[in-house]
Amino acid sequence: MALAELFFYAGTRAHTHTHNSALHTLKKEITVEVQQSLTKIDTRFGRLVKALRASSLLAFLDQLSRVSIVVVAVTYVLEAGDRRREGIYRAWQVINSVHDSQASGGRIEALEELVHSGVSLGYINLEGVNLRGAKLNGADFANARLGTADLSGAQLKGANFSGADLRQTNFVGANLSGANLKAWGWLNNNLSDADLTGALGITQERLDNACGTDKTKVPPGLRKPSLCGK
Secondary structure: OOHHHHHHHHHHHHHHHHHHHHHHHHHHHHHHHHHHHHHHHHHHHHHHHHHHOOOHHHHHHHHHHHHHHHHOOOOOOOOOOHHHHHHHHHHHHHHOOOOOOOOOOOHHHHHHHHHHHOOOOOOEOOOOEEOOOOOOOOEEOOOOOOOEEEEOOOOOOOOOOOOOOOOOOOOOOEOOOOEOOOEEEEOOOOOOOOOOOOOOOOOOOHOOOEEEOOOEEEEOOOOEEEOOOO
């Protein structure tokens, strides 16, 4: 290799080495500056959050969220009427769909829904239907047909049976306290363990046409019905 070429090669290598060192140094400086900038941004962001917490903006947003909750609650209340009507309609659909069946078939829940909604069950035909354990306190069964229905264990406190047909209706363990039992049909009813405390329309003649147990509760001044099975 000629002497001139050797000097040119050596100069090129030195220049390349110097260039690479400069790039490395520049890269290092940029990295440091970026890290410092990110640190500053993070610090300023933290200060901004603290400032917002102390400002009225967050207080306003908090009040806004509370107002939103109130609006949702008011909307729910305003739509309650529609939901109630839909519930009543569905309950009647269930009752009508099992009209000819003596099994419950969801009828108990439907009747409870109607009673809870204050709907009268007057004139309804539930002859021979299984309504054991139904919660029907305060139900209006005026003029209903309940002959041979099974209402054993049912909650019927304060229910209205005026004019209803209750012939051979099973009231074993039923709570009939305060109920209006001025029914036109009353014959061979099983009142075992039933509570008739304060019931209206109960006469000694009606109790004599029924049977019960020693745990049967009757209004004051009346004798308990004879024991069932005797």
